[in-house]
Amino acid sequence: DQQVKQNSPSLSVQEGRISILNCDYTNSMFDYFLWYKKYPAEGPTFLISISSIKDKNEDGRFTVFLNKSAKHLSLHIVPSQPGDSAVYFCADGDDMRFGAGTRLTVKP
């Protein structure tokens, strides 16, 4: 059973709008989460992380929110750009297990 779940396989948004990618986890003991971005024919690259002592972490256009009571985290991209089109993975920082990924397409 997957410990980290991304239930939306794909998301399409218009350039300039907000992209929201979601991730749920099962183990309430997890205290560190990461988001990775993957372009075709490349390995995933680290994007942003969050520790459970925070409920929000921001880096430029990227913000990750953590809701511990709901065991849910989300990645917000504002404004979305065509270059953001990629597959996004969330992962728990304890077991280093990844969700199935969400393919984001940002349309010009």
Added chain:
Amino acid sequence: DAGVIQSPRHEVTEMGQEVTLRCKPISGHNSLFWYRQTMMRGLELLIYFNNNVPIDDSGMPEDRFSAKMPNASFSTLKIQPSEPRDSAVYFCASSLSREKLFFGSGTQLSVL
């Protein structure tokens, strides 16, 4: 630093053959991970090593899969015998003290 280096980049083999994938982690990193990416399951953790010692191999799908890390600068993932359902992209990643991972470019494996 050259980053995590994986070889070969592409591998095409026939069912029943032995396949060996190779990985050179970033110098100084003490954790190494092997992942498999498929459309159905996304990125699956197969095994990870800490200081060259296998810590968690619960993701290794079958006895046909084995991984070794003889030293801090080299690891192999072997499939013997290979089957068509093993076709996937295999990634190696390394990290320092289980912080963020640095991935290689992957090996695209096709088993015919």
